[in-house]
Amino acid sequence: MPVDSLATPVLPVPKPPRRAPFGDAASLLLRAAAPERRHVFIGVAWLVLAALLEAFGPLAGKYLIDNYLLPRNPQLPAIAALLAGALAAGMAASWLRYLQLSRLAGLAMRSVRRIRETVYGHVLRLPMSFFDRAITGQLVSRVTNDTEAVKTLYVQVLFVMLDSVIVLLGALAAMLWLDWRLMLIVATLVPVVVLVIVLYQGLSAPAVARTRELRSELNAQMAESINGMPVLQASNAAGRFNRRFADLNEAHYQARHSALRANAWLLRPVLDFMNVLLTAIVIWVFGSRGQGAALSALEVGVLYAFINYIGRVVEPLTQITMQFSQLQQAMVSAARVNVLLKEAEAPLAADRGEVTAGGIAIDHLDFEYLPGRRVLHDIDLKIAPGSFYGIVGHTGSGKSTLLSLLLRFYPARPGAIRLDGTPVEAIAEGHFRARVGLVPQEPFLLAASARENIAMGRPLDQQQIETAARAAHAHDFIVALEQGYDTPLGEGGARLSVGQKQLLAIARALAGQPRILFLDEATSHIDSETEQVVQRALAALRGQVTIVAIAHRLSTVREADRIVVLNQGRIAEAGRHGELMQIDNGLYQRLYLLQQLEGDDDAAEVAE
Numbered sequence: 369m370p371v372d373s374l375a376t377p378v379l380p381v382p383k384p385p386r387r388a389p390f391g392d393a394a395s396l397l398l399r400a401a402a403p404e405r406r407h408v409f410i411g412v413a414w415l416v417l418a419a420l421l422e423a424f425g426p427l428a429g430k431y432l433i434d435n436y437l438l439p440r441n442p443q444l445p446a447i448a449a450l451l452a453g454a455l456a457a458g459m460a461a462s463w464l465r466y467l468q469l470s471r472l473a474g475l476a477m478r479s480v481r482r483i484r485e486t487v488y489g490h491v492l493r494l495p496m497s498f499f500d501r502a503i504t505g506q507l508v509s510r511v512t513n514d515t516e517a518v519k520t521l522y523v524q525v526l527f528v529m530l531d532s533v534i535v536l537l538g539a540l541a542a543m544l545w546l547d548w549r550l551m552l553i554v555a556t557l558v559p560v561v562v563l564v565i566v567l568y569q570g571l572s573a574p575a576v577a578r579t580r581e582l583r584s585e586l587n588a589q590m591a592e593s594i595n596g597m598p599v600l601q602a603s604n605a606a607g608r609f610n611r612r613f614a615d616l617n618e619a620h621y622q623a624r625h626s627a628l629r630a631n632a633w634l635l636r637p638v639l640d641f642m643n644v645l646l647t648a649i650v651i652w653v654f655g656s657r658g659q660g661a662a663l664s665a666l667e668v669g670v671l672y673a674f675i676n677y678i679g680r681v682v683e684p685l686t687q688i689t690m691q692f693s694q695l696q697q698a699m700v701s702a703a704r705v706n707v708l709l710k711e712a713e714a715p716l717a718a719d720r721g722e723v724t725a726g727g728i729a730i731d732h733l734d735f736e737y738l739p740g741r742r743v744l745h746d747i748d749l750k751i752a753p754g755s756f757y758g759i760v761g762h763t764g765s766g767k768s769t770l771l772s773l774l775l776r777f778y779p780a781r782p783g784a785i786r787l788d789g790t791p792v793e794a795i796a797e798g799h800f801r802a803r804v805g806l807v808p809q810e811p812f813l814l815a816a817s818a819r820e821n822i823a824m825g826r827p828l829d830q831q832q833i834e835t836a837a838r839a840a841h842a843h844d845f846i847v848a849l850e851q852g853y854d855t856p857l858g859e860g861g862a863r864l865s866v867g868q869k870q871l872l873a874i875a876r877a878l879a880g881q882p883r884i885l886f887l888d889e890a891t892s893h894i895d896s897e898t899e900q901v902v903q904r905a906l907a908a909l910r911g912q913v914t915i916v917a918i919a920h921r922l923s924t925v926r927e928a929d930r931i932v933v934l935n936q937g938r939i940a941e942a943g944r945h946g947e948l949m950q951i952d953n954g955l956y957q958r959l960y961l962l963q964q965l966e967g968d969d970d971a972a973e974v975a976e
C-alpha cells in the first residue's frame with residue numbers, strides 16, 4: 369500500500385440519498401420472504417384473531433357496567449361467566465401473540481439469512497473490475513451491518529407495525545359500533561400521526577443515510593489500517609490516522625445526534641400529548657351531553673369502553689411512530705444492499721469447449737481498464753501445449769494485465785484468447801478453474817493445516833495431496849512439521865517461511881492437475897536457493913503442463929522455451945534467453961545486465 373494513500377487526511381464521503389427509497393426496501397424484503405408465504409399468512413391470521421380477542425375485553429367491561437353494576441343486579445353466576453370469558457379471551461390473545469411472534473421471528477431470521485447469502489454469493493460472482501473500485505471495509509459493512517439492519521425491518525418493525533395496525537383497526541371498529549361520532553373524534557389521531565411521520569421522514573432521512581455511510585467509512589478505515597499496519601507504524605502515521613478516525617467518528621456522532629433529536633421531538637411526545645387531549649375531549653363531550661345531570665347508565669358503560677379504547681388506539685400509533693426511526697435506518701440499509709445486488713455479475717461462461725492439451729493462442733489483443741487508456745496493444749502469441757513461456761518487462765509494462773486476461777478476470781476484447789481453440793469466455797467456469805492453475809505473487813494461505821491449504825475444499829485424498837506436494841518440492845518440509853500434513857499453519861501461514869509458502873501455493877495449484885499453470889512473479893520474494901527449488905519443480909513439469917511465468921527476476925525464466933518482453937503494453941522482443949541476449953542494446957539484454965549488476969552488488973555487500 370503506498371504511504372501517500374495512508375497519509376491522505378480526508379476520506380471521500382459519498383452523498384447520502386435525500387429520501388430512503390421505500391420501493392427498493394420492500395422489493396428486497398418481499399423477494400427474501402417469498403418462499404415463506406404460508407408462514408406469513410398463518411402469522412397474520414393469528415394476529416387478527418389475537419386483536420379480535422383483545423378487543424373483547426372493554427366490550428365485556430361495558431356489558432358488566434351497563435347490565436349488572438349500575439342497575440345493581442348482582443347475578444353472580446352471569447358476572448363470573450363474563451369475567452371468566454374476558455380472562456380466557458385475554459389469555460388466548462397472549463398465547464396467539466406468542467405463537468405468531470415466534471413464527472414470524474423465525475421467518476424474519478431465515479429471510480435475513482437468505483439475503484446475506486444472496487449478497488455474499490453475488491459478491492463472489494462480481495467481475496474483477498468491480499473490486500478495482502470497491503473498498504473492502506465498506507463492502508464487508510454491506511454484507512454484515514446492513515443485512516443485520518434489514519433484520520430489524522422484519523423482526524421489530526414489520527411485525528410490531530403489522531400488529532399495531534391490526535389492534536388499531538380492531539379498536540376503531542369497536543368504537544364505531546359503540547358511538548360513531550366519538551369514534552371520528554378519536555380517529556383524528558390517524559392523520560396527525562401520518563403528518564408526524566412525514567415530517568420525521570423529511571427531517572431524519574438524510575441524517576440516517578449519512579450515519580450509515582459514515583459507519584461504513586469507519587469500518588473501511590479500520591480494515592485499511594489493520595491491513596497496512598506495518599507501513600502505518602513505520603511511517604509514524606498512527607497519530608494522523610487517529611485524528612482522521614476521530615473526525616469521522618465525530619461526523620458520525622453528529623449525524624446520529626440530529627436523527628435522534630428529530631426522534632425525541634417528534635415521535636413519542638406528540639402522541640402522548642394527543643392521548644391526554646383526546647381523553648379530555650371525550651370526557652368533555654360526555655359531560656356536555658349530560659348537561660350537568662348524572663350520566664345515564666348506558667353512557668357510563670360507553671364512556672368506560674371508550675376511554676379504554678383510546679389507550680388501544682394511542683398505543684399502536686405510538687408504536688408505529690416509534691418504530692419509524694428504525695424503519696428509516698433499515699430502509700437505508702436495504703437500499704444499500706440493493707445497490708450492491710444491482711451490480712452486474714460477471715457473465716456466465718458458455719460451455720462450448722474444453723481445455724485438453726493446454727495450448728494458448730492470443731490474437732491481436734488490445735485492452736484498457738479505463739476508456740481511452742490502452743494498456744495492451746495488439747498482443748499476438750501462440751503458446752504450444754506443454755511449453756514454458758516467460759513474460760518479462762519493466763514495471764507497468766502490462767504483464768499482470770495480460771495474466772488477468774488469461775485468467776478471465778476481465779473480458780479479453782478486442783481480440784481474443786483461445787485455449788485449445790476455444791475462446792476463454794466459452795469454457796465452463798468449473799472446468800476452466802480446474803484446468804488452469806495460478807500461483808500468485810503473495811501466496812494466500814488459510815489459517816488451517818497444510819493439507820487443507822493444498823486441498824482448498826476440493827475432495828482430494830492423501831495420495832493426490834502428497835503427489836502435488838512432492839511435485840512442488842513441498843513434501844519434505846511439510847513432513848518435517850510436528851504434525852506433518854495436519855500441522856496448523858497459523859494465520860496467513862505465519863509458521864512458514866516465504867519460500868515455503870510459495871512452494872505450498874505451487875502444490876495447491878498442481879493438486880488440481882491443471883493443464884496450464886500461470887505463475888505471477890512467484891519467485892520475487894524468495895532467495896536464490898529457494899528459487900532454484902522452484903525452478904526444479906517447474907522443470908519437472910515441463911512437457912506435461914503449459915507454464916506461463918511472469919517474472920521480475922529473469923533467472924526464473926532463463927530456461928524458458930520462449931521469453932516475451934513487454935514494453936508499454938506491446939511485445940518488444942521474443943525468443944530464447946540466448947537469442948534475446950544477442951540483440952545488441954535490446955530491452956532484455958539491458959534488463960539482464962542490470963540485474964546481474966544488482967546481483968553482483970548484493971553479493972559484494974554480503975561478502976563485506
Ligand SMILES: Nc1ncnc2c1ncn2[C@@H]1O[C@H](COP(=O)(O)OP(=O)(O)OP(=O)(O)O)[C@@H](O)[C@H]1O
Pocket residue numbers: 500737738743761762763764765766767768769770
Ligand atoms: N485495475 C486497474 N485499473 C486501472 N489501471 C490499471 C489497473 N491495473 C493496472 N493498471 C495500469 O495498467 C498498466 C499496466 O499495469 P500492470 O500491472 O499490468 O503492469 P506490470 O507489468 O504487471 O507491472 P509490475 O511489474 O509493476 O507488476 C499500468 O499503467 C497500470 O497503471
